[in-house]
Amino acid sequence: MKTFNVSNVSLTYPGLYTDQAIIALKGVNLEIKSGDFVVALGASGCGKTTLLNLMAGFMAPTDGDITLGGQQVIGPSADRGVVFQKHALLPWLNVIDNTEFGLKLQGVNRQTRREIATKNLALVGLQEFHRHMIYHLSGGMQQRVGIARALTCDPAMLLMDEPMAALDALTRETIQELLLKVWQLTSKMFFFITHSVEEALFLGSRLIVMSPRPGRITHTYELDFNRRFLEEGNARAIKSSRDFIDMREQILGIIYGDERQSDNPELLNV
Amino acid sequence: MFDLVSKAKPVRPGKIYGAPGDGMSSHISLITALLIFALWLLVTEMGWVKPLFLPSPLAVWDKFMVAMTEGVSNSTLTQHTLASLSRVLGAFLLALVSAVPVGILMGVNRIMRGLFDPIIEFYRPLPPLAYLPLIIIWLGIGEFPKVFLIYLAIFAPMAIAARAGVRSVSTEQIHAAYAMGATRTQVISQVILKAAMPEIFTGMRIGIGVGWTTLVAAEMVAAHRGLGFMVLNAAEYLASDTVIMGIIVIGIFAFAFDLLLRYLEKILIPWKGKV
Ligand SMILES: Nc1ncnc2c1ncn2[C@@H]1O[C@H](COP(=O)(O)OP(=O)(O)OP(=O)(O)O)[C@@H](O)[C@H]1O
Numbered sequence A: 001m002k003t004f005n006v007s008n009v010s011l012t013y014p015g016l017y018t019d020q021a022i023i024a025l026k027g028v029n030l031e032i033k034s035g036d037f038v039v040a041l042g043a044s045g046c047g048k049t050t051l052l053n054l055m056a057g058f059m060a061p062t063d064g065d066i067t068l069g070g071q072q073v074i075g076p077s078a079d080r081g082v083v084f085q086k087h088a089l090l091p092w093l094n095v096i097d098n099t100e101f102g103l104k105l106q107g108v109n110r111q112t113r114r115e116i117a118t119k120n121l122a123l124v125g126l127q128e129f130h131r132h133m134i135y136h137l138s139g140g141m142q143q144r145v146g147i148a149r150a151l152t153c154d155p156a157m158l159l160m161d162e163p164m165a166a167l168d169a170l171t172r173e174t175i176q177e178l179l180l181k182v183w184q185l186t187s188k189m190f191f192f193i194t195h196s197v198e199e200a201l202f203l204g205s206r207l208i209v210m211s212p213r214p215g216r217i218t219h220t221y222e223l224d225f226n227r228r229f230l231e232e233g234n235a236r237a238i239k240s241s242r243d244f245i246d247m248r249e250q251i252l253g254i255i256y257g258d259e260r261q262s263d264n265p266e267l268l269n270v
Numbered sequence B: 001m002f003d004l005v006s007k008a009k010p011v012r013p014g015k016i017y018g019a020p021g022d023g024m025s026s027h028i029s030l031i032t033a034l035l036i037f038a039l040w041l042l043v044t045e046m047g048w049v050k051p052l053f054l055p056s057p058l059a060v061w062d063k064f065m066v067a068m069t070e071g072v073s074n075s076t077l078t079q080h081t082l083a084s085l086s087r088v089l090g091a092f093l094l095a096l097v098s099a100v101p102v103g104i105l106m107g108v109n110r111i112m113r114g115l116f117d118p119i120i121e122f123y124r125p126l127p128p129l130a131y132l133p134l135i136i137i138w139l140g141i142g143e144f145p146k147v148f149l150i151y152l153a154i155f156a157p158m159a160i161a162a163r164a165g166v167r168s169v170s171t172e173q174i175h176a177a178y179a180m181g182a183t184r185t186q187v188i189s190q191v192i193l194k195a196a197m198p199e200i201f202t203g204m205r206i207g208i209g210v211g212w213t214t215l216v217a218a219e220m221v222a223a224h225r226g227l228g229f230m231v232l233n234a235a236e237y238l239a240s241d242t243v244i245m246g247i248i249v250i251g252i253f254a255f256a257f258d259l260l261l262r263y264l265e266k267i268l269i270p271w272k273g274k275v
Protein backbone atom coordinates (compact mmCIF):
# COMPACT_ATOMS: atom_id res chain seq x y z
CA MET A 1 0.00 0.00 0.00
CA LYS A 2 1.53 3.24 -1.14
CA THR A 3 0.70 6.57 0.38
CA PHE A 4 0.94 9.91 -1.31
CA ASN A 5 1.61 12.75 1.04
CA VAL A 6 1.38 16.48 0.57
CA SER A 7 2.54 18.12 3.77
CA ASN A 8 2.41 21.80 4.49
CA VAL A 9 2.96 22.73 0.85
CA SER A 10 3.07 26.34 -0.29
CA LEU A 11 3.71 27.79 -3.70
CA THR A 12 4.32 31.39 -4.57
CA TYR A 13 4.41 32.65 -8.15
CA PRO A 14 6.54 35.72 -8.75
CA GLY A 15 4.25 38.64 -9.61
CA LEU A 16 4.02 39.13 -13.36
CA TYR A 17 3.10 42.79 -13.69
CA THR A 18 3.39 43.96 -10.13
CA ASP A 19 6.04 43.39 -7.50
CA GLN A 20 3.46 41.58 -5.46
CA ALA A 21 4.00 37.82 -5.59
CA ILE A 22 0.95 35.57 -5.94
CA ILE A 23 0.53 33.09 -3.13
CA ALA A 24 -1.18 30.31 -5.10
CA LEU A 25 -1.07 27.74 -2.29
CA LYS A 26 -0.42 28.09 1.41
CA GLY A 27 -0.02 25.27 3.94
CA VAL A 28 -1.79 22.54 1.99
CA ASN A 29 -1.97 19.10 3.60
CA LEU A 30 -3.34 16.08 1.81
CA GLU A 31 -2.92 12.37 2.27
CA ILE A 32 -3.96 9.94 -0.44
CA LYS A 33 -3.87 6.17 0.03
CA SER A 34 -4.27 3.40 -2.53
CA GLY A 35 -7.93 3.16 -3.31
CA ASP A 36 -8.68 6.80 -2.50
CA PHE A 37 -10.57 8.83 -5.09
CA VAL A 38 -9.89 12.43 -4.12
CA VAL A 39 -11.84 15.13 -5.89
CA ALA A 40 -10.93 18.82 -5.70
CA LEU A 41 -13.48 21.60 -6.10
CA GLY A 42 -13.04 25.31 -5.74
CA ALA A 43 -13.55 28.72 -7.24
CA SER A 44 -11.55 29.56 -10.33
CA GLY A 45 -8.02 30.62 -9.47
CA CYS A 46 -7.89 28.91 -6.09
CA GLY A 47 -4.83 26.87 -7.02
CA LYS A 48 -6.24 23.49 -8.07
CA THR A 49 -4.11 23.22 -11.21
CA THR A 50 -1.11 24.47 -9.28
CA LEU A 51 -1.60 21.71 -6.71
CA LEU A 52 -1.91 19.10 -9.45
CA ASN A 53 1.24 20.35 -11.16
CA LEU A 54 3.10 20.06 -7.88
CA MET A 55 1.79 16.54 -7.30
CA ALA A 56 2.81 15.53 -10.82
CA GLY A 57 6.25 16.99 -10.22
CA PHE A 58 6.07 19.59 -13.00
CA MET A 59 6.93 22.25 -10.40
CA ALA A 60 8.64 22.17 -7.03
CA PRO A 61 6.87 23.66 -4.01
CA THR A 62 8.24 26.85 -2.49
CA ASP A 63 7.77 25.24 0.89
CA GLY A 64 6.74 21.84 2.24
CA ASP A 65 7.17 18.26 1.10
CA ILE A 66 5.51 15.94 -1.37
CA THR A 67 6.23 12.23 -1.05
CA LEU A 68 5.01 9.03 -2.69
CA GLY A 69 5.59 5.88 -0.68
CA GLY A 70 8.03 7.79 1.51
CA GLN A 71 10.07 8.93 -1.49
CA GLN A 72 10.38 12.63 -2.16
CA VAL A 73 8.72 13.66 -5.44
CA ILE A 74 11.40 15.49 -7.40
CA GLY A 75 9.95 15.44 -10.89
CA PRO A 76 7.37 13.80 -13.14
CA SER A 77 7.55 10.05 -13.48
CA ALA A 78 5.57 7.15 -14.91
CA ASP A 79 4.09 6.29 -11.50
CA ARG A 80 1.91 9.43 -11.67
CA GLY A 81 -0.12 9.59 -14.88
CA VAL A 82 -1.73 12.85 -15.93
CA VAL A 83 -4.87 13.54 -17.97
CA PHE A 84 -5.12 17.14 -19.12
CA GLN A 85 -8.07 19.39 -19.77
CA LYS A 86 -6.94 19.74 -23.38
CA HIS A 87 -6.09 16.28 -24.58
CA ALA A 88 -2.31 16.84 -25.18
CA LEU A 89 -2.15 13.85 -27.53
CA LEU A 90 0.46 13.68 -30.29
CA PRO A 91 -1.13 14.46 -33.67
CA TRP A 92 1.54 12.59 -35.69
CA LEU A 93 0.56 9.28 -34.08
CA ASN A 94 -2.68 7.38 -34.55
CA VAL A 95 -4.89 6.29 -31.68
CA ILE A 96 -3.11 3.04 -30.82
CA ASP A 97 0.36 4.56 -31.15
CA ASN A 98 -0.65 7.42 -28.88
CA THR A 99 -2.02 4.97 -26.36
CA GLU A 100 1.12 2.85 -26.24
CA PHE A 101 3.51 5.81 -26.46
CA GLY A 102 4.50 5.64 -22.77
CA LEU A 103 5.34 1.95 -22.93
CA LYS A 104 7.37 2.56 -26.07
CA LEU A 105 9.36 5.22 -24.24
CA GLN A 106 9.98 2.72 -21.47
CA GLY A 107 11.30 0.17 -23.97
CA VAL A 108 8.49 -2.39 -23.62
CA ASN A 109 8.39 -4.72 -26.62
CA ARG A 110 5.90 -4.11 -29.36
CA GLN A 111 3.64 -7.09 -28.79
CA THR A 112 3.20 -6.50 -25.07
CA ARG A 113 2.48 -2.83 -25.47
CA ARG A 114 -0.02 -3.48 -28.27
CA GLU A 115 -1.85 -5.91 -25.99
CA ILE A 116 -2.03 -3.48 -23.08
CA ALA A 117 -3.02 -0.55 -25.28
CA THR A 118 -5.69 -2.62 -27.03
CA LYS A 119 -7.14 -3.63 -23.68
CA ASN A 120 -7.30 -0.03 -22.46
CA LEU A 121 -8.78 1.28 -25.69
CA ALA A 122 -11.51 -1.34 -25.37
CA LEU A 123 -12.07 -0.17 -21.81
CA VAL A 124 -12.80 3.36 -23.00
CA GLY A 125 -14.92 2.04 -25.86
CA LEU A 126 -12.55 2.88 -28.71
CA GLN A 127 -11.69 -0.65 -29.88
CA GLU A 128 -12.74 0.22 -33.42
CA PHE A 129 -10.61 3.35 -33.76
CA HIS A 130 -7.04 2.04 -33.47
CA ARG A 131 -5.91 3.44 -36.79
CA HIS A 132 -7.74 6.75 -36.67
CA MET A 133 -5.71 9.91 -36.49
CA ILE A 134 -6.29 12.08 -33.41
CA TYR A 135 -7.64 14.99 -35.45
CA HIS A 136 -10.31 12.76 -36.94
CA LEU A 137 -11.83 12.07 -33.52
CA SER A 138 -14.42 14.06 -31.63
CA GLY A 139 -13.42 15.94 -28.48
CA GLY A 140 -14.90 13.26 -26.25
CA MET A 141 -13.07 10.49 -28.08
CA GLN A 142 -9.79 12.39 -27.82
CA GLN A 143 -10.30 12.73 -24.10
CA ARG A 144 -10.95 8.99 -23.84
CA VAL A 145 -7.70 8.29 -25.71
CA GLY A 146 -6.00 10.53 -23.14
CA ILE A 147 -7.43 8.39 -20.34
CA ALA A 148 -6.48 5.13 -22.08
CA ARG A 149 -2.96 6.50 -22.62
CA ALA A 150 -2.57 7.36 -18.93
CA LEU A 151 -3.90 3.93 -17.88
CA THR A 152 -1.55 2.11 -20.23
CA CYS A 153 1.48 3.19 -18.19
CA ASP A 154 -0.24 1.58 -15.18
CA PRO A 155 0.60 4.44 -12.79
CA ALA A 156 0.05 4.13 -9.06
CA MET A 157 -1.73 7.46 -9.22
CA LEU A 158 -3.87 9.22 -11.80
CA LEU A 159 -3.99 13.03 -11.80
CA MET A 160 -6.78 14.59 -13.82
CA ASP A 161 -7.28 18.30 -14.41
CA GLU A 162 -10.88 18.91 -15.47
CA PRO A 163 -10.67 16.15 -18.07
CA MET A 164 -14.37 16.34 -18.83
CA ALA A 165 -14.95 20.08 -18.86
CA ALA A 166 -15.42 20.18 -22.62
CA LEU A 167 -17.63 17.13 -22.97
CA ASP A 168 -21.38 16.80 -23.42
CA ALA A 169 -23.49 15.48 -20.56
CA LEU A 170 -23.91 12.01 -22.00
CA THR A 171 -20.23 11.35 -22.75
CA ARG A 172 -19.43 12.80 -19.37
CA GLU A 173 -21.63 10.35 -17.54
CA THR A 174 -20.26 7.45 -19.55
CA ILE A 175 -16.70 8.38 -18.69
CA GLN A 176 -17.56 9.02 -15.05
CA GLU A 177 -18.90 5.50 -14.78
CA LEU A 178 -15.90 4.18 -16.66
CA LEU A 179 -13.51 5.90 -14.25
CA LEU A 180 -15.31 4.39 -11.27
CA LYS A 181 -15.02 0.94 -12.82
CA VAL A 182 -11.30 1.44 -13.40
CA TRP A 183 -10.99 2.67 -9.84
CA GLN A 184 -12.78 -0.40 -8.51
CA LEU A 185 -10.68 -2.77 -10.61
CA THR A 186 -7.28 -1.27 -9.97
CA SER A 187 -7.41 0.49 -6.59
CA LYS A 188 -5.23 3.25 -8.00
CA MET A 189 -5.08 6.61 -6.28
CA PHE A 190 -7.11 9.23 -8.10
CA PHE A 191 -6.83 12.98 -7.86
CA PHE A 192 -9.52 14.61 -9.92
CA ILE A 193 -10.20 18.32 -10.44
CA THR A 194 -13.61 19.47 -11.58
CA HIS A 195 -15.88 22.49 -11.62
CA SER A 196 -19.00 20.38 -11.42
CA VAL A 197 -20.23 19.76 -7.90
CA GLU A 198 -22.39 16.90 -9.11
CA GLU A 199 -19.44 15.20 -10.77
CA ALA A 200 -17.33 15.69 -7.66
CA LEU A 201 -19.93 14.16 -5.36
CA PHE A 202 -20.56 11.24 -7.68
CA LEU A 203 -16.90 10.33 -8.25
CA GLY A 204 -15.11 11.10 -5.02
CA SER A 205 -14.50 9.00 -1.97
CA ARG A 206 -13.12 12.18 -0.51
CA LEU A 207 -13.92 15.73 -1.56
CA ILE A 208 -11.70 18.67 -0.81
CA VAL A 209 -13.00 22.19 -1.28
CA MET A 210 -10.41 24.88 -1.85
CA SER A 211 -10.59 28.64 -1.36
CA PRO A 212 -8.53 31.33 -3.07
CA ARG A 213 -6.14 33.98 -1.78
CA PRO A 214 -4.21 32.23 -0.54
CA GLY A 215 -5.19 28.89 -2.05
CA ARG A 216 -5.89 26.38 0.70
CA ILE A 217 -8.14 23.46 1.57
CA THR A 218 -11.06 24.71 3.63
CA HIS A 219 -13.40 21.72 3.77
CA THR A 220 -12.99 17.97 3.50
CA TYR A 221 -15.86 15.50 3.13
CA GLU A 222 -15.84 11.71 3.11
CA LEU A 223 -18.30 10.43 0.50
CA ASP A 224 -19.74 7.08 -0.49
CA PHE A 225 -21.94 7.87 -3.50
CA ASN A 226 -19.36 6.20 -5.75
CA ARG A 227 -19.51 2.92 -3.79
CA ARG A 228 -23.26 3.08 -3.84
CA PHE A 229 -23.14 3.42 -7.61
CA LEU A 230 -20.78 0.47 -7.96
CA GLU A 231 -23.14 -1.65 -5.85
CA GLU A 232 -26.47 -0.49 -7.22
CA GLY A 233 -25.44 0.53 -10.73
CA ASN A 234 -28.00 3.30 -11.17
CA ALA A 235 -26.26 6.64 -11.54
CA ARG A 236 -29.40 8.74 -12.05
CA ALA A 237 -31.05 7.37 -8.93
CA ILE A 238 -28.03 8.30 -6.85
CA LYS A 239 -27.67 11.75 -8.36
CA SER A 240 -31.31 12.54 -7.64
CA SER A 241 -31.40 11.10 -4.14
CA ARG A 242 -32.20 13.36 -1.19
CA ASP A 243 -28.79 13.24 0.54
CA PHE A 244 -26.96 13.82 -2.77
CA ILE A 245 -28.98 16.96 -3.46
CA ASP A 246 -28.59 18.29 0.07
CA MET A 247 -24.86 17.79 -0.11
CA ARG A 248 -24.74 19.50 -3.50
CA GLU A 249 -26.55 22.59 -2.20
CA GLN A 250 -24.30 22.81 0.83
CA ILE A 251 -21.14 22.72 -1.27
CA LEU A 252 -22.49 25.09 -3.90
CA GLY A 253 -23.10 27.52 -1.05
CA ILE A 254 -19.46 27.39 -0.02
CA ILE A 255 -18.14 27.82 -3.55
CA TYR A 256 -20.54 30.65 -4.43
CA GLY A 257 -19.33 32.44 -1.33
CA ASP A 258 -15.78 32.23 -2.64
CA GLU A 259 -16.70 33.27 -6.17
CA ARG A 260 -18.56 36.36 -4.93
CA GLN A 261 -15.58 37.34 -2.87
CA SER A 262 -13.16 37.05 -5.75
CA ASP A 263 -15.51 39.10 -7.98
CA ASN A 264 -15.56 41.85 -5.39
CA PRO A 265 -12.05 42.70 -4.24
CA GLU A 266 -13.33 45.24 -1.65
CA LEU A 267 -14.98 42.42 0.23
CA LEU A 268 -11.63 40.73 0.69
CA ASN A 269 -10.71 42.74 3.74
CA VAL A 270 -14.07 42.39 5.44
CA MET B 1 -37.24 30.46 -54.50
CA PHE B 2 -36.49 27.16 -52.75
CA ASP B 3 -34.71 26.11 -55.92
CA LEU B 4 -31.70 28.07 -54.84
CA VAL B 5 -31.44 26.14 -51.64
CA SER B 6 -31.82 22.72 -53.15
CA LYS B 7 -29.33 23.50 -55.90
CA ALA B 8 -26.53 24.32 -53.46
CA LYS B 9 -23.70 21.85 -53.94
CA PRO B 10 -22.33 19.95 -50.97
CA VAL B 11 -18.92 21.31 -49.98
CA ARG B 12 -16.28 20.30 -47.48
CA PRO B 13 -16.61 22.04 -44.12
CA GLY B 14 -14.71 25.30 -44.04
CA LYS B 15 -14.56 25.52 -47.81
CA ILE B 16 -16.69 28.59 -48.22
CA TYR B 17 -16.92 30.22 -44.83
CA GLY B 18 -13.72 28.75 -43.38
CA ALA B 19 -10.07 29.07 -44.29
CA PRO B 20 -9.31 32.19 -46.37
CA GLY B 21 -8.12 31.59 -49.92
CA ASP B 22 -9.21 27.97 -50.02
CA GLY B 23 -9.63 26.23 -53.37
CA MET B 24 -7.69 25.35 -56.54
CA SER B 25 -5.42 27.95 -58.09
CA SER B 26 -3.12 25.90 -60.34
CA HIS B 27 -5.22 26.36 -63.49
CA ILE B 28 -5.05 30.13 -62.98
CA SER B 29 -1.26 29.87 -62.61
CA LEU B 30 -1.09 27.89 -65.84
CA ILE B 31 -3.03 30.57 -67.69
CA THR B 32 -0.66 33.25 -66.34
CA ALA B 33 2.35 31.27 -67.57
CA LEU B 34 0.82 30.75 -71.00
CA LEU B 35 -0.06 34.46 -71.31
CA ILE B 36 3.49 35.51 -70.48
CA PHE B 37 4.85 33.02 -73.00
CA ALA B 38 2.46 34.27 -75.68
CA LEU B 39 3.47 37.86 -74.98
CA TRP B 40 7.15 36.90 -75.24
CA LEU B 41 6.52 35.16 -78.54
CA LEU B 42 4.56 38.13 -79.84
CA VAL B 43 7.06 40.88 -79.04
CA THR B 44 10.05 38.92 -80.38
CA GLU B 45 8.45 37.50 -83.52
CA MET B 46 7.03 40.92 -84.44
CA GLY B 47 10.53 42.34 -84.08
CA TRP B 48 9.46 44.86 -81.44
CA VAL B 49 12.59 44.18 -79.36
CA LYS B 50 16.09 43.35 -80.55
CA PRO B 51 17.23 39.71 -80.09
CA LEU B 52 20.19 40.95 -78.03
CA PHE B 53 17.77 42.27 -75.38
CA LEU B 54 15.27 39.48 -75.64
CA PRO B 55 15.80 36.55 -78.00
CA SER B 56 12.71 34.77 -79.23
CA PRO B 57 11.52 31.53 -77.61
CA LEU B 58 12.46 29.70 -80.80
CA ALA B 59 16.06 30.95 -80.61
CA VAL B 60 16.21 29.86 -76.97
CA TRP B 61 14.86 26.45 -77.91
CA ASP B 62 17.49 26.13 -80.67
CA LYS B 63 20.17 27.03 -78.14
CA PHE B 64 18.75 24.40 -75.81
CA MET B 65 19.06 21.72 -78.49
CA VAL B 66 22.60 22.80 -79.28
CA ALA B 67 23.50 22.75 -75.61
CA MET B 68 22.07 19.28 -75.22
CA THR B 69 24.00 17.85 -78.15
CA GLU B 70 27.17 19.84 -78.91
CA GLY B 71 27.31 21.69 -75.61
CA VAL B 72 28.08 25.29 -74.66
CA SER B 73 31.01 26.57 -72.59
CA ASN B 74 32.90 23.30 -73.06
CA SER B 75 30.24 20.97 -71.64
CA THR B 76 26.82 19.66 -72.55
CA LEU B 77 23.78 21.00 -70.75
CA THR B 78 23.38 17.68 -68.94
CA GLN B 79 26.90 17.98 -67.54
CA HIS B 80 26.30 21.57 -66.45
CA THR B 81 23.05 20.58 -64.83
CA LEU B 82 24.53 17.58 -63.00
CA ALA B 83 27.40 19.71 -61.69
CA SER B 84 25.00 22.32 -60.30
CA LEU B 85 22.52 19.77 -58.97
CA SER B 86 25.20 17.96 -56.99
CA ARG B 87 26.38 21.25 -55.49
CA VAL B 88 22.95 22.47 -54.46
CA LEU B 89 21.77 19.06 -53.24
CA GLY B 90 25.04 18.38 -51.43
CA ALA B 91 24.79 21.71 -49.64
CA PHE B 92 21.13 21.07 -48.90
CA LEU B 93 21.77 17.66 -47.35
CA LEU B 94 24.67 19.00 -45.30
CA ALA B 95 22.45 21.80 -44.05
CA LEU B 96 19.63 19.38 -43.29
CA VAL B 97 21.76 17.20 -41.02
CA SER B 98 23.41 20.15 -39.29
CA ALA B 99 20.94 23.06 -39.26
CA VAL B 100 17.99 21.07 -37.97
CA PRO B 101 19.83 19.72 -34.88
CA VAL B 102 21.37 23.13 -34.25
CA GLY B 103 17.98 24.84 -34.57
CA ILE B 104 16.29 22.33 -32.26
CA LEU B 105 19.09 22.68 -29.70
CA MET B 106 18.80 26.46 -29.92
CA GLY B 107 15.11 26.09 -29.18
CA VAL B 108 15.55 23.85 -26.15
CA ASN B 109 18.80 25.08 -24.65
CA ARG B 110 19.63 28.61 -23.65
CA ILE B 111 23.40 28.10 -23.91
CA MET B 112 23.15 26.85 -27.48
CA ARG B 113 20.81 29.70 -28.31
CA GLY B 114 23.22 32.23 -26.83
CA LEU B 115 26.08 30.64 -28.74
CA PHE B 116 24.57 30.44 -32.21
CA ASP B 117 22.14 33.33 -32.23
CA PRO B 118 24.66 36.15 -32.84
CA ILE B 119 26.53 34.15 -35.49
CA ILE B 120 23.43 33.25 -37.49
CA GLU B 121 21.73 36.60 -37.12
CA PHE B 122 24.91 38.42 -38.15
CA TYR B 123 25.78 36.57 -41.33
CA ARG B 124 22.21 35.77 -42.45
CA PRO B 125 21.42 39.16 -44.04
CA LEU B 126 24.86 39.45 -45.71
CA PRO B 127 24.90 38.88 -49.47
CA PRO B 128 26.93 35.72 -50.28
CA LEU B 129 28.98 37.73 -52.78
CA ALA B 130 30.28 39.84 -49.89
CA TYR B 131 31.88 36.94 -48.06
CA LEU B 132 32.76 34.96 -51.17
CA PRO B 133 36.33 36.39 -51.32
CA LEU B 134 36.98 35.30 -47.75
CA ILE B 135 35.81 31.79 -48.52
CA ILE B 136 38.13 31.64 -51.51
CA ILE B 137 41.04 32.85 -49.39
CA TRP B 138 40.28 30.35 -46.64
CA LEU B 139 39.17 27.31 -48.60
CA GLY B 140 40.70 27.78 -52.03
CA ILE B 141 38.95 27.29 -55.36
CA GLY B 142 38.09 23.57 -55.35
CA GLU B 143 34.65 21.99 -55.20
CA PHE B 144 34.27 22.36 -51.44
CA PRO B 145 34.15 26.18 -51.18
CA LYS B 146 31.36 26.24 -53.79
CA VAL B 147 29.27 23.79 -51.82
CA PHE B 148 30.18 25.58 -48.61
CA LEU B 149 28.94 28.95 -49.88
CA ILE B 150 25.57 27.45 -50.80
CA TYR B 151 25.53 25.53 -47.51
CA LEU B 152 25.98 28.75 -45.51
CA ALA B 153 23.08 30.36 -47.33
CA ILE B 154 20.79 27.37 -46.66
CA PHE B 155 21.91 26.85 -43.07
CA ALA B 156 20.48 30.07 -41.61
CA PRO B 157 16.84 29.80 -42.73
CA MET B 158 16.70 26.09 -41.86
CA ALA B 159 18.16 26.59 -38.39
CA ILE B 160 15.82 29.50 -37.73
CA ALA B 161 12.82 27.46 -38.89
CA ALA B 162 13.75 24.48 -36.71
CA ARG B 163 14.23 26.78 -33.74
CA ALA B 164 10.83 28.38 -34.31
CA GLY B 165 9.32 24.90 -34.72
CA VAL B 166 10.27 24.02 -31.17
CA ARG B 167 7.59 26.47 -30.09
CA SER B 168 4.84 24.44 -31.79
CA VAL B 169 4.97 21.89 -29.01
CA SER B 170 2.57 22.54 -26.13
CA THR B 171 3.63 22.44 -22.51
CA GLU B 172 0.97 19.79 -21.93
CA GLN B 173 2.47 17.51 -24.57
CA ILE B 174 5.88 17.77 -22.92
CA HIS B 175 4.41 17.29 -19.45
CA ALA B 176 2.44 14.27 -20.67
CA ALA B 177 5.59 12.67 -22.10
CA TYR B 178 7.51 13.18 -18.86
CA ALA B 179 4.60 11.77 -16.88
CA MET B 180 4.82 8.63 -19.03
CA GLY B 181 8.44 8.14 -18.08
CA ALA B 182 10.20 9.93 -20.95
CA THR B 183 13.79 11.05 -20.53
CA ARG B 184 14.88 14.50 -21.69
CA THR B 185 16.49 13.04 -24.79
CA GLN B 186 13.27 11.18 -25.62
CA VAL B 187 11.21 14.32 -25.15
CA ILE B 188 13.47 16.15 -27.59
CA SER B 189 13.66 13.40 -30.21
CA GLN B 190 10.13 11.99 -30.00
CA VAL B 191 8.02 14.99 -29.08
CA ILE B 192 9.73 18.30 -29.79
CA LEU B 193 11.39 17.25 -33.06
CA LYS B 194 8.14 15.73 -34.34
CA ALA B 195 6.09 18.75 -33.36
CA ALA B 196 8.63 20.97 -35.14
CA MET B 197 8.39 19.00 -38.40
CA PRO B 198 5.90 21.32 -40.15
CA GLU B 199 8.16 24.32 -39.52
CA ILE B 200 11.25 22.33 -40.48
CA PHE B 201 9.63 21.52 -43.80
CA THR B 202 8.87 25.17 -44.41
CA GLY B 203 12.54 25.84 -43.60
CA MET B 204 13.60 23.18 -46.10
CA ARG B 205 11.53 24.79 -48.83
CA ILE B 206 12.95 28.23 -48.11
CA GLY B 207 16.42 26.71 -47.79
CA ILE B 208 16.51 24.95 -51.13
CA GLY B 209 15.15 28.09 -52.78
CA VAL B 210 17.96 30.14 -51.25
CA GLY B 211 20.38 27.44 -52.38
CA TRP B 212 19.45 27.93 -56.04
CA THR B 213 19.73 31.72 -55.61
CA THR B 214 23.28 31.34 -54.36
CA LEU B 215 24.30 28.97 -57.13
CA VAL B 216 25.51 31.62 -59.57
CA ALA B 217 27.61 33.31 -56.90
CA ALA B 218 29.13 29.96 -55.95
CA GLU B 219 30.03 29.14 -59.55
CA MET B 220 31.86 32.44 -59.97
CA VAL B 221 34.74 30.78 -58.16
CA ALA B 222 36.82 29.19 -60.91
CA ALA B 223 34.17 26.75 -62.01
CA HIS B 224 34.46 25.10 -65.39
CA ARG B 225 31.03 23.50 -65.28
CA GLY B 226 27.59 24.30 -63.88
CA LEU B 227 24.46 26.17 -64.86
CA GLY B 228 25.60 29.30 -63.03
CA PHE B 229 28.96 29.16 -64.77
CA MET B 230 27.26 28.64 -68.12
CA VAL B 231 25.12 31.75 -67.63
CA LEU B 232 28.05 33.87 -66.45
CA ASN B 233 30.17 32.69 -69.33
CA ALA B 234 27.45 33.44 -71.86
CA ALA B 235 26.99 36.90 -70.38
CA GLU B 236 30.57 37.75 -71.25
CA TYR B 237 29.81 37.10 -74.92
CA LEU B 238 26.40 38.79 -74.67
CA ALA B 239 24.80 35.47 -75.65
CA SER B 240 21.42 36.35 -74.22
CA ASP B 241 19.77 33.21 -75.64
CA THR B 242 22.08 31.00 -73.54
CA VAL B 243 21.47 33.23 -70.52
CA ILE B 244 17.71 32.88 -70.81
CA MET B 245 17.99 29.16 -71.50
CA GLY B 246 20.12 28.76 -68.34
CA ILE B 247 17.69 30.81 -66.29
CA ILE B 248 14.78 28.69 -67.44
CA VAL B 249 16.61 25.44 -66.65
CA ILE B 250 17.52 26.69 -63.15
CA GLY B 251 13.95 27.87 -62.65
CA ILE B 252 12.49 24.53 -63.71
CA PHE B 253 14.72 22.58 -61.34
CA ALA B 254 14.08 24.94 -58.44
CA PHE B 255 10.34 24.68 -59.04
CA ALA B 256 10.49 20.89 -59.37
CA PHE B 257 12.26 20.60 -56.02
CA ASP B 258 9.72 22.83 -54.38
CA LEU B 259 6.93 20.67 -55.76
CA LEU B 260 8.71 17.55 -54.53
CA LEU B 261 9.07 19.01 -51.04
CA ARG B 262 5.44 20.09 -51.00
CA TYR B 263 4.45 16.59 -52.01
CA LEU B 264 6.65 15.01 -49.32
CA GLU B 265 5.21 17.43 -46.80
CA LYS B 266 1.70 16.31 -47.65
CA ILE B 267 2.63 12.66 -47.20
CA LEU B 268 4.92 12.93 -44.18
CA ILE B 269 3.06 15.61 -42.22
CA PRO B 270 -0.63 14.97 -42.76
CA TRP B 271 -1.45 16.63 -39.43
CA LYS B 272 -0.14 20.04 -40.51
CA GLY B 273 -2.67 22.77 -39.79
CA LYS B 274 -5.09 20.35 -38.17
CA VAL B 275 -4.19 20.85 -34.53
N1 LIG C 1 2.44 30.51 -14.33
C1 LIG C 1 1.88 31.36 -13.46
N2 LIG C 1 2.50 32.51 -13.14
C2 LIG C 1 1.94 33.36 -12.24
N3 LIG C 1 0.78 33.14 -11.63
C3 LIG C 1 0.12 32.01 -11.90
C4 LIG C 1 0.62 31.06 -12.83
N4 LIG C 1 -0.25 30.04 -12.90
C5 LIG C 1 -1.24 30.34 -12.06
N5 LIG C 1 -1.04 31.51 -11.45
C6 LIG C 1 -1.90 32.14 -10.44
O1 LIG C 1 -2.07 31.22 -9.38
C7 LIG C 1 -3.42 31.17 -8.97
C8 LIG C 1 -3.94 29.76 -9.04
O2 LIG C 1 -3.96 29.33 -10.38
P1 LIG C 1 -4.45 27.88 -10.81
O3 LIG C 1 -4.25 27.74 -12.26
O4 LIG C 1 -3.80 26.87 -9.93
O5 LIG C 1 -6.00 27.98 -10.46
P2 LIG C 1 -7.16 26.90 -10.67
O6 LIG C 1 -7.74 26.62 -9.36
O7 LIG C 1 -6.65 25.74 -11.47
O8 LIG C 1 -8.19 27.74 -11.52
P3 LIG C 1 -9.21 27.21 -12.66
O9 LIG C 1 -10.30 26.51 -11.94
O10 LIG C 1 -9.70 28.46 -13.30
O11 LIG C 1 -8.44 26.33 -13.58
C9 LIG C 1 -4.18 32.14 -9.85
O12 LIG C 1 -4.42 33.31 -9.12
C10 LIG C 1 -3.27 32.42 -11.00
O13 LIG C 1 -3.38 33.78 -11.37
Ligand SMILES: [Mg+2]
Pocket: A048, A049, A050, A161
Ligand atom coordinates in the same frame (compact mmCIF):
# COMPACT_ATOMS: atom_id res chain seq x y z
MG1 LIG D 1 -7.04 24.96 -13.47
